[in-house]
Amino acid sequence: MKTGKFQLLLREEWFLGVGAASCLAFVCLGHSLLGSLADPRALAPVSAWLFAAVLGSVFGVVRHAEHLALRLGEPYGTLILTLAVTAIEVISISTMMWRGTSESTLVRDTLFAAVMIILNGMVGLSLLVGGWRHREQQYNLQGANAYLGVIIPLAVLSLMLPDFTVTTPGPTLSRMQEAFLALMAVGLYGTFLAIQTSRHRRYFMVGDAAEAPDEHPSSGPRPRWAHAALLAAYMAVVAYLAEQLAEPLDYLIDVLHAPVALGGLLIAALVATPEAISAVQAARANQLQRSVNISLGSVLATIGLTVPTMLAISRLTGKRIILGLGHADLILLPLTLVVSIITFASGRTNILQGAVHLLLFAAYVVLIFQG
Numbered sequence: 137m138k139t140g141k142f143q144l145l146l147r148e149e150w151f152l153g154v155g156a157a158s159c160l161a162f163v164c165l166g167h168s169l170l171g172s173l174a175d176p177r178a179l180a181p182v183s184a185w186l187f188a189a190v191l192g193s194v195f196g197v198v199r200h201a202e203h204l205a206l207r208l209g210e211p212y213g214t215l216i217l218t219l220a221v222t223a224i225e226v227i228s229i230s231t232m233m234w235r236g237t238s239e240s241t242l243v244r245d246t247l248f249a250a251v252m253i254i255l256n257g258m259v260g261l262s263l264l265v266g267g268w269r270h271r272e273q274q275y276n277l278q279g280a281n282a283y284l285g286v287i288i289p290l291a292v293l294s295l296m297l298p299d300f301t302v303t304t305p306g307p308t309l310s311r312m313q314e315a316f317l318a319l320m321a322v323g324l325y326g327t328f329l330a331i332q333t334s335r336h337r338r339y340f341m342v343g344d345a346a347e348a349p350d351e352h353p354s355s356g357p358r359p360r361w362a363h364a365a366l367l368a369a370y371m372a373v374v375a376y377l378a379e380q381l382a383e384p385l386d387y388l389i390d391v392l393h394a395p396v397a398l399g400g401l402l403i404a405a406l407v408a409t410p411e412a413i414s415a416v417q418a419a420r421a422n423q424l425q426r427s428v429n430i431s432l433g434s435v436l437a438t439i440g441l442t443v444p445t446m447l448a449i450s451r452l453t454g455k456r457i458i459l460g461l462g463h464a465d466l467i468l469l470p471l472t473l474v475v476s477i478i479t480f481a482s483g484r485t486n487i488l489q490g491a492v493h494l495l496l497f498a499a500y501v502v503l504i505f506q507g
Contacts (some may be wrong), residue, residue: 155373196370245400260493266419267487283432298460307460318444325440
């Protein structure tokens with residue numbers, strides 16, 4: 137019996153071995169592997185190797201977060217998922233800030249990329265796929281309004297306000313302004329968690345029961361602590377390999393003379409991909425409420441937790457960060473927020489709303505290269 141369980145564990149968690157082996161390879165040979173990045177024949181495979189290893193490990197984190205989510209039900213389920221992904225994002229940004237050369241705008245670029253990917257790419261694809269398959273889908277209007285009611289002020293104060301303050305030069309905040317922003321973000325997120333998990337849990341459900349897919353039968357009857365331990369193991373792999381990925385990613389942007397914002401887009405895409413798959417699958421299965429919880433909850437956690445964490449890290453490490461958006465992004469962010477308000481204003485969605493959000497995401501990608 138124990139042998140069978142061990143074999144099942146090996147079969148399901150084989151990528152943890154791949155990630156651990158990758159970590160060991162860079163611990164032992166990292167100097168030579170990263171020292172040969174000037175050669176394109178080494179740059180491409182090393183970058184692809186690290187990106188694939190980090191992405192696969194992120195999938196492992198999300199998979200075990202979802203197993204815990206299924207055991208606990210909504211809204212705790214999506215809360216665990218979004219917190220796990222936010223932790224990965226903070227780890228990735230922190231390690232790349234520490235090793236990279238574009239640290240001043242990396243936080244801003246990654247946050248803005250995450251908002252665009254989730255509110256436009258993830259939401260748009262979910263609504264398009266769900267609407268195409270089911271024509272119209274329903275969600276809890278009160279829950280969506282609660283999300284947007286916190287997301288909008290946090291996004292505006294974090295990414296737009298720094299462009300208009302005059303206490304410090306440039307799109308930055310003073311020490312007192314940063315402290316207020318961090319405290320406000322944590323306070324708003326904490327208040328939101330209070331209504332999501334206790335006082336108004338029904339806002340984040342459709343009907344009297346939580347929406348949750350059946351757990352995959354191959355997952356095995358593991359206890360919660362086992363999923364939590366495996367989640368932590370995958371997270372450790374992500375933390376180390378993300379640090380190694382910073383150097384080839386930064387070098388690749390320099391060699392290709394690509395926009396600096398591309399680094400933020402790649403980090404956000406790396407982190408958001410597993411959640412995007414979960415959100416689209418939920419919408420396709422006509423579980424739009426779960427898709428909305430994942431998407432809007434991810435944006436809220438990204439801004440509400442990443443901003444104060446990165447501000448604290450900035451002060452502790454002396455790494456200066458710029459939060460204020462520039463030029464075209466100052467138009468694209470409020471446009472996205474307004475469209476999101478319209479999308480989630482009726483309690484029902486269709487393919488038209490999905491198409492609009494995907495168009496805005498396409499505009500964001502174009503403006504990175506042609507801004």
